[in-house]
Amino acid sequence: MALEFLAALFGPRLKLPSDQVTRLPGRAKKAAAAHATAIQATLDKISGLPGLADMKTTKRVPRGFSPLMKELLHHVDAYHDVLREQLGLQESKRPGEPGGCNACYTAPVGVSGIEAINIYRTARPWPDFRELVTKLVEYAQEQYKDVQSGSTAKDAEKVRFGGKAVQNGRLTFAKKLHVCPMLDVSTQRCRVWAERPIVCRSHHPTTPPENSKPDHPDFPKGVRAKNLRLPVRAQVTLQQMDKRIGLELSPFLYASLPQIVQLSDGQQLQEVGEAPIRMQQDGSVARPANRNVAHAKKFQKKTKKKK
Numbered sequence: 672m673a674l675e676f677l678a679a680l681f682g683p684r685l686k687l688p689s690d691q692v693t694r695l696p697g698r699a700k701k702a703a704a705a706h707a708t709a710i711q712a713t714l715d716k717i718s719g720l721p722g723l724a725d726m727k728t729t730k731r732v733p734r735g736f737s738p739l740m741k742e743l744l745h746h747v748d749a750y751h752d753v754l755r756e757q758l759g760l761q762e763s764k765r766p767g768e769p770g771g772c773n774a775c776y777t778a779p780v781g782v783s784g785i786e787a788i789n790i791y792r793t794a795r796p797w798p799d800f801r802e803l804v805t806k807l808v809e810y811a812q813e814q815y816k817d818v819q820s821g822s823t824a825k826d827a828e829k830v831r832f833g834g835k836a837v838q839n840g841r842l843t844f845a846k847k848l849h850v851c852p853m854l855d856v857s858t859q860r861c862r863v864w865a866e867r868p869i870v871c872r873s874h875h876p877t878t879p880p881e882n883s884k885p886d887h888p889d890f891p892k893g894v895r896a897k898n899l900r901l902p903v904r905a906q907v908t909l910q911q912m913d914k915r916i917g918l919e920l921s922p923f924l925y926a927s928l929p930q931i932v933q934l935s936d937g938q939q940l941q942e943v944g945e946a947p948i949r950m951q952q953d954g955s956v957a958r959p960a961n962r963n964v965a966h967a968k969k970f971q972k973k974t975k976k977k978k
Contacts, residue, residue: 686838686891687777687838687841687842687845687891688774688777688874688876688883688891688894688895688896689774689777689779689780689870689873689874689896689898690838690898691895691896691897691898692898693896693897693898693899693900695754695899696757698757699753699754699757699758702753702754702756702757703750703753703754703757706746706749706750706753707750707901707902707905709746709749709750710743710746710747710750710901710902710905711902711904711905711908713739713742713743713746714743714905714908714909714912715908716739716742717736717739717740717743717785717912718908718911718912718915720733720734720735720736720739721733721734722734722943723912723915723916724915724916724917726788726916726918726940727916727917727918727934730934730935730936730938730940731940731941731942731943732788732792732940732941732942732943733942733943734942734943734944735942736785736788736789736942737789737792737942740785740789740866741865744865744866744869744872747869747872747901748872750899750901751872751873751899754899755875755899758897758899760875760877760897763875763876763877763897764876764880765871765872765874765875766861766867766871766874767853767854767860767861767864767867767871768859768860768861768864769858769859769860770859770880771876771880771883772850772854772856772859773880773881773882773883773884774874774876774883775850775851775853775854775861776845776848776849776850776851776883776884776885777841777845777885778810778814778841778844778845778849778851778923778924778925779851779868779870779871779924780841780870780922780923780924781868781870781922782868782869782870782922782923782924782927783869783909783910783912783913783922784912784913784916784918784920784927785909785912785916786866786868786869787920787924787927787928787931788931788940789866790853790863790866790867790868790924790928791928791931791932791935791940792939792940792942793863793865793866794853794862794863794928795938795939795940796939797862803852804928804929804932806852807852807925807926807928807929808929810844810849810852810925811921811923811925811926811929813844813847813849814840814841814844814923814925814926815926817839817840817841817843817844818836818837818839818840818841819836819840820840820843821835821836821839821840821843822834822836842885842891845885845890845891846885846886848884848885848886852925853867868924869901873898873899873900873901874896874898875896875897875898875899876894876895876896877895877896877897878893878894878895878896882894918930918931918934
């Protein structure tokens with residue numbers, strides 16, 4: 672066990688492009704300081720929401736959760752916009768937008784619990800949600816097997832997140848060219864663009880886009896990228912929040928969303944005070960009735976009055 676730990680700590684580490692560490696210069700940190708403060712303030716608001724730790728039993732998100740998540744992601748984007756300008760990354764294409772979608776073949780990892788819940792609430796009303804979950808479960812199981820196959824730990828369930836088994840397993844999975852199920856391939860747009868994971872927002876490849884596709888001969892060593900992480904305090908707050916929520920969600924997005932499906936029995940995670948969503952027997956969201964058709968009650972009433 673000790674030898675495995677030392678090998679993982681000091682031995683050669685295979686890094687995917689999203690794992691490359693970018694150290695921000697002082698001028699960039701100073702320019703983005705106001706947005707960093709705003710990110711922390713919003714995280715503190717979310718952390719203080721009553722009922723946040725009760726979601727496992729109530730199967731509801733606290734009142735005010737959605738507006739605060741929008742506020743958080745707005746500040747995260749503003750933070751990244753300043754850093755992109757400071758580091759000259761304005762032309763860099765991001766994952767989930769045309770020109771940057773080759774990075775969407777690498778599964779997003781390091782997704783916090785509140786991000787996964789927010790993405791689930793966005794995707795749950797989609798007509799093809801059932802197909803989406805089926806694909807996520809398939810990918811999650813495949814990725815898990817790829818990680819386990821390279822593990823030498825006695826307990827396969829306790830694989831160290833930063834260890835070589837996880838790194839090699841992630842690379843093996845990426846090489847299979849499974850594009851992220853959240854990507855609309857026809858438009859090259861992320862379907863959860865406004866709610867996409869922070870790890871996706873942070874990733875800015877600086878090498879040609881073709882290098883970012885895992886079947887490129889130079890992948891992953893030939894990819895250079897700037898990964899604009901959140902300030903350390905914000906990262907710690909997200910980790911502490913995950914523990915407080917107590918849902919024990921996987922940091923792998925493909926696994927955490929199916930976990931939320933299981934937690935919610937496939938239903939929408941309603942926000943406290945939010946109007947309930949009508950569900951059909953097949954699990955899809957019921958569409959509102961069209962009251963402008965000829966047989967609608969409002970037209971029948973008018974016909975009776977005329978008679």
